Amino acid sequence: MSSAMIDLILRATLDTLYMVAISGAISALVGIPLGVLLYVTRPGQVLAQPVLNGVLGVITNIGRSIPFIILMVAIIPFTRVLVGTSIGTNAAAVPLTIAAIPFIARLVEGALNEINPGLVEAAQSMGATPWQIITKVLLPEARGGIFTALTVTVVTLVSYSAMAGAVGGGGLGDLGIRYGYNRFNPTIMLITVAILVVMVQGFQSLGDYLVRKSDHK
Amino acid sequence: MIRLHNVSKTYVLKGRRRNGHAARTVQALKDIDFHVPQGQIHGVIGLSGAGKSTLIRCVNLLERPTTGTVSVDGRELTGLSGQALNAARHGIGMIFQHFNLLTNRTVFANVALPLELMGVKRTAIRERVTPLLELVGLDDKASHYPAQLSGGQKQRVAIARALASRPKVLLCDEATSALDPQTTGSILALLRDINQKLGLTILLITHEMEVVKSICHRVSLISGGELVEEADVGDFFTAPRTQLGREFLNDFLKLEPPRALIERLEEAPGEHSHPVVRLAFSGDAVSTPLVSRLARECGIDVSILQAKVESIQERTLGLMIAELMGTPEKTREALDYLESHDLHVEVLGHVQRDD
Numbered sequence: 001m002s003s004a005m006i007d008l009i010l011r012a013t014l015d016t017l018y019m020v021a022i023s024g025a026i027s028a029l030v031g032i033p034l035g036v037l038l039y040v041t042r043p044g045q046v047l048a049q050p051v052l053n054g055v056l057g058v059i060t061n062i063g064r065s066i067p068f069i070i071l072m073v074a075i076i077p078f079t080r081v082l083v084g085t086s087i088g089t090n091a092a093a094v095p096l097t098i099a100a101i102p103f104i105a106r107l108v109e110g111a112l113n114e115i116n117p118g119l120v121e122a123a124q125s126m127g128a129t130p131w132q133i134i135t136k137v138l139l140p141e142a143r144g145g146i147f148t149a150l151t152v153t154v155v156t157l158v159s160y161s162a163m164a165g166a167v168g169g170g171g172l173g174d175l176g177i178r179y180g181y182n183r184f185n186p187t188i189m190l191i192t193v194a195i196l197v198v199m200v201q202g203f204q205s206l207g208d209y210l211v212r213k214s215d216h217k
Numbered sequence: 218m219i220r221l222h223n224v225s226k227t228y229v230l231k232g233r234r235r236n237g238h239a240a241r242t243v244q245a246l247k248d249i250d251f252h253v254p255q256g257q258i259h260g261v262i263g264l265s266g267a268g269k270s271t272l273i274r275c276v277n278l279l280e281r282p283t284t285g286t287v288s289v290d291g292r293e294l295t296g297l298s299g300q301a302l303n304a305a306r307h308g309i310g311m312i313f314q315h316f317n318l319l320t321n322r323t324v325f326a327n328v329a330l331p332l333e334l335m336g337v338k339r340t341a342i343r344e345r346v347t348p349l350l351e352l353v354g355l356d357d358k359a360s361h362y363p364a365q366l367s368g369g370q371k372q373r374v375a376i377a378r379a380l381a382s383r384p385k386v387l388l389c390d391e392a393t394s395a396l397d398p399q400t401t402g403s404i405l406a407l408l409r410d411i412n413q414k415l416g417l418t419i420l421l422i423t424h425e426m427e428v429v430k431s432i433c434h435r436v437s438l439i440s441g442g443e444l445v446e447e448a449d450v451g452d453f454f455t456a457p458r459t460q461l462g463r464e465f466l467n468d469f470l471k472l473e474p475p476r477a478l479i480e481r482l483e484e485a486p487g488e489h490s491h492p493v494v495r496l497a498f499s500g501d502a503v504s505t506p507l508v509s510r511l512a513r514e515c516g517i518d519v520s521i522l523q524a525k526v527e528s529i530q531e532r533t534l535g536l537m538i539a540e541l542m543g544t545p546e547k548t549r550e551a552l553d554y555l556e557s558h559d560l561h562v563e564v565l566g567h568v569q570r571d572d
Binding site: 085116118119121122123124125126127128129132136137140141143144214215217 | 251277279300301302303304306307309310313315316319321330331333334335362363364378383388520559
């Protein structure tokens with residue numbers, strides 16, 4: 001294999017990692033609070049707001065029901081406004097982030113739902129405010145579940161980012177399609193797939209380790 | 218210290234409203250009035266679904282009463298909300314059947330939680346938590362996580378946590394129902410100890426007479442959301458005034474006439490029948506040679522079917538089921554004799570004799 005080829009693979013790997021890191025980080029920053037909000041505004045919860053909860057639920061569901069490949073194309077104008085271009089890794093990170101936010105939010109909501117309601121009741125009996133219940137009870141108790149949610153999200157982002165190649169996003173998926181598929185180079189195809197497998201394995205192991213470390217159930 | 222006045226709680230059931238009919242409601246508590254004085258251990262006993270849990274949750278307003286007022290330490294809680302209510306809750310500790318410890322916090326951090334919520338400084342927290350862990354006998358487990366503890370140890374942590382904010386009142390929601398009898402004993406001993414050492418007022422709910430017997434001063438009986446009986450524990454165990462009270466007591470003492478006899482019991486006395494009585498005696502009557510006196514002074518025979526002597530806190534309680542054998546006049550006389558001796562006599566029925 002030529003050194004140019006190796007360079008290309010390296011470049012694509014870094015592009016993929018870059019897209020996953022950017023979209024993973026931003027979607028976690030938005031998605032975790034959204035998931036908490038989805039949970040605490042449920043009827044009967046500490047900040048019960050049935051109407052707000054219903055609206056957030058519908059928005060989240062819409063976000064989750066749009067196929068990623070359509071979302072990517074549909075929001076191109078928005079992407080252009082945001083990052084100034086619709087091509088490249090930065091442009092691909094925008095739809096990736098938007099797709100991941102409702103995904104994380106629902107997973108976090110599910111993780112919070114696993115918490116024994118008795119713990120919230122106990123905190124209330126100690127005179128905890130809703131904010132204290134969120135920061136001192138809900139989030140620490142759901143730590144393991146939240147790490148699981150983030151792991152699932154990152155792994156999903158790795159595979160979604162491969163689709164970003166379709167809009168000129170770069171990365172391993174793009175490389176695999178252009179060199180492996182369009183130019184009939186099975187070696188390149190195999191290498192990109194192998195790197196993706198290793199990447200997913202790595203993220204999963206890291207996630208499992210964090211869950212083990214953080215959860216004392 | 219704890220005062221409930223006219224407290225009622227009505228739940229509106231969710232579900233379809235049928236053409237114009239009002240939503241179905243369930244009244245969990247009806248006109249509850251009661252008072253627990255400072256330093257007392259008050260038990261509320263009842264069957265499941267009687268409203269015990271709702272009642273205790275109304276005291277710290279985890280459940281807000283539909284009507285009525287709740288006051289703790291002279292402060293009316295039902296008039297408070299938000300910050301003022303949270304501040305008042307610092308003065309009320311609570312422990313639960315399933316402990317409700319935070320799984321991702323160590324024993325130390327669990328006990329520290331109420332202090333963190335109050336904004337107490339780190340060093341002050343350390344000074345407060347360490348002696349509390351000593352008090353409940355867990356100072357060597359400070360850095361353990363709840364998953365590493367036994368049920369009894371978890372409840373000890375919960376007790377330490379409930380005491381951290383120096384409350385004047387402790388609410389115990391079925392605190393020993395998930396524990397084995399031996400552990401129950403040690404938790405109850407700890408609660409009694411705290412009550413005496415700290416002068417803490419304790420309100421507990423339970424379905425176990427054993428709990429009431431071993432630590433309560435006074436007991437209320439709840440049924441269908443209403444308090445049907447309230448008495449000092451000694452009186453309650455000697456002579457409950459309600460049918461439900463007697464059922465609880467009989468169930469606890471396991472003092473029922475033999476099944477074969479129950480089937481033969483008739484309500485009205487007959488020509489050839491003998492009364493079967495349940496006798497409850499306390500105090501001096503326990504040491505009186507009652508049966509032999511009955512035989513001698515009334516000229517009847519006494520057949521003891523069951524008997525038991527229990528000590529309820531400082532009082533001794535004797536219970537007996539006996540058949541009084543003699544002519545109707547003689548047995549009548551015997552019953553009068555028993556009643557004149559400060560005994561609680563209950564005629565269960567009459568049984569035919571074919572002799």
